[in-house]
Amino acid sequence: MNGLLIGRFQPFHLGHLEALRFALSKVNKLWLGLGSSNKSPEKNNPFSAEERKEMILSSIDDSMKEKISIYFIPDLDNHVKWIEKIDTIVPDFDIVFSNDELTNHLYSKRDVQVISIPFLKRNELSGTNVRDLIISDQNWNVLVPKGTENFLITNNAKDRLTNL
Numbered sequence: 001m002n003g004l005l006i007g008r009f010q011p012f013h014l015g016h017l018e019a020l021r022f023a024l025s026k027v028n029k030l031w032l033g034l035g036s037s038n039k040s041p042e043k044n045n046p047f048s049a050e051e052r053k054e055m056i057l058s059s060i061d062d063s064m065k066e067k068i069s070i071y072f073i074p075d076l077d078n079h080v081k082w083i084e085k086i087d088t089i090v091p092d093f094d095i096v097f098s099n100d101e102l103t104n105h106l107y108s109k110r111d112v113q114v115i116s117i118p119f120l121k122r123n124e125l126s127g128t129n130v131r132d133l134i135i136s137d138q139n140w141n142v143l144v145p146k147g148t149e150n151f152l153i154t155n156n157a158k159d160r161l162t163n164l
Contacts, residue, residue: 001026003095004086005117006033006073006103008127010045011157012055012148015125019117020064023097026115030068031090032056037072043164046131051155058147079106135161 005023009016023030037049047055049072057065071090076082083106095113098104104114123129125143133140134157141149 001095002029002031002091002093003027003097003115004031004033004090004093005097006035006086008035008045009052009056010047010127011130011144011152012052012059013125013127013130013144015120015122016056017059017145018120019097020060020068022117023115024064024067026097027095028067031093032068032070033073033086033090034070035073036075038074041160041164043161044128046157046161046164051151055148055151058151059145060147079103083107131161134158 003023003026005019007016007019020030020032034049034052036045039045041048053070056070060068069091073086073089076085079102083103093112095115096103096107097115097117098107099116099119104116107114119125130140130143133143134152137158144152
């Protein structure tokens, strides 16, 4: 059984890692969609799809890597067309993991099971919060896996986020 999980992962944090673990407990293979892959760097989307892929791969172990394939999912203005576009990008799947109401509604009309992902410390573990903590030089490191932390330090995330 295959599943699909789409996120922006801006940046990849411990809540995302927990979501991957949750999804992998339900499926054999997980298609991981990196949303907004066609967006230029901006305040809410500071990292490219390639950079996010690097963060994720540096943050998960080999057993997870064997079960996950990463796909770049562009934004489209029309949600129905967006879902049709996803069909052209990712292989078939039986389950969609999502907490987005509209996504859940659109997939519920298909022969696809929709499963909500339990949120882990949602008030702390959000990309917005992590980005804000990086900008303000507060303790963000504890909210991201080691691989993501190394990526953000090496790629001078604070300067990038401050200048966007």
